[in-house]
Amino acid sequence: MRAKSGQREFIRLQRHFLGEHFLGTPYQQQGRHQFWRTAARGWPDRPDLKKLYRRKFKIALKGGELVATAGSCFAQHIRRELIARDCAFLDVEPPMPFIDEATQHKFGFNLFSARYGNIYTTAQLRQLAERAFAVRQFTDTVWEDGGRFYDVFRPTIEPDGFRSLAELEDNRESHLWSVRNLLSRTQVFIFTLGLTEAWRARADGLVYPLCPGTTAGKFDPERHEFVNYTCADVVRDFEAFMEIVQRKNPDIRFVLTVSPVPLVATATDDHVVAATSHSKAILRTAAGELYNRHANVDYFPSYEIFTTPLAAARFYADDKRNPTPEGVSLAMEMFFAEHGEVTDGTSPLAPMSDQDKAAADFMAEAAKTEAICDEILLGNEQRGT
């Protein structure tokens, strides 16, 4: 630290005395973590990822600040870590007590801060706020199939659908009341950006969480259209969401992160690897833009932690898609360390302390219940190899 400030002082004096004759570059003022060679030193066991995340604002995670989560399935891991670390996690639709966890997940409980299911796109997030605060109405919001009724906004929330339209409507009304409550109260909202690809209704732009026909409903090319959101779209929709929420909750702060989980399938003509790259690049750019534009938006680099070549894909499970508990634990270590939790000050990739091991063990246990990715329902597992 002293060496670095000494170096900076030297450069400042050079610049002062030499003026236009100063031959240095701005890179001379950069830290070790800002050069690949030094950051990668120790690869693959201990690359320097210490300063990969530097908070924009402090979140009193242990000080009782209410934190809520939403987003793609990666957000479920964040929720688990927040709860495991005794943070004031806000769950406005908790489950009934005593029922086993697998059943709770089947009904969409204990996954996020409310039973909204996976929210993959900012368009979906904006739509949720618009519905909760009655900014916008949509038509054709129920699918009926074999006498069961499915909420098009949350088709997987009731595994066998609702028994009647009235039951669905009551449940939806209750859910939106809870979402209003959530968005009006939470002090920090962590959103995981998951996808840019989505399906929407041609009639009124209703954005579906899943392609119609995947779990319920029927796909109809006359009524449903594919959309692959641009960076401008993602930014616009998130800002619209922010505006709605901030009317009720002006002090809310947002933490954005990009899910490192690749697409399970693409509806474009591209290879799924290229489509993933395209999608994640847009989301990362959009997150960066939102970070730069708004003082109350922070960015947490989950995506980088998992995808950097310095991690050598070690934080992905054998399917090279699902994150490992070790990776999630590392990411959250970094997040918590920056928000005031005591750490040993070593590189996040340093050998784990007993406390870290205990946390990793917990995560391994928690990971036995895999994140519920509705998106996986698009999979082609039944097609054979």
Added chain:
Amino acid sequence: MKYCLVTNSVGHNTSAKTDTKTSDRRMRQKILFLGDSHTAVVMHGMRKLHPEFQILGNGLPFGTQYPITFHSAEKPLVFTRDVVNQQLQAYLAPVGIEVNDLLDIEFPVVYCLSGVTQTSPRKLWVRHRPYRDETYPYLQHISQAYLEEALGAYYQHLFHFFELLTSAGRTPVVVIAPAPHLNVNKSGLLHRLVREYAVLRLEERGAKVVDINAATTNEYDILLEEFQADAPEDCVHANVRWGELAAREICTLLAL
């Protein structure tokens, strides 16, 4: 030498003289009452209708502590046959009835099943309701399917007990608890939905069900005042009139 042990109807020793002969007592119709605190008035009703019957079990709590453990994939059944047998032995030994296994019981078994206002189920109803109540928008709506998951987990221990009996050809009679006295958060409607579920599942398991709620509640499914417990501070139990009605139904079902 032959001894004659005389007990009163709840199985306690009594010095009161009785002119019932030993041989007559052996012939008396026995009924075993188990369950929760609602059993008391039903037993009272039965004694009033049939003073000649030998009422056993004293309405002692039986299995009522188990539902709170909520059977699930992660939590095994704890109200097992062994536990059932141990409890039955403890309840019946004082009145001179030896029971090694629940199937040794050849007289009717009546069980009073808790409703929504009893102690343990209250933990289920802190915030969830299978309906909307505009007065209390913070109450969280749950679907019928999710409600049934919860109730299935809640009642599974007792259902298991009834299955043990019915699978061996015994037919337990289950009395559904009385409705609540107050309609807080539409608790009458909640009680109705819960009992409808219980009746369905009990009948599926071969139990006979006594449900006199329809005849003893108002349009909000609240217990009519004439059937509410006499003590003003008791807003949970029914009175002896309710117990008599239930007892009559039991007798009809059992052809007593």
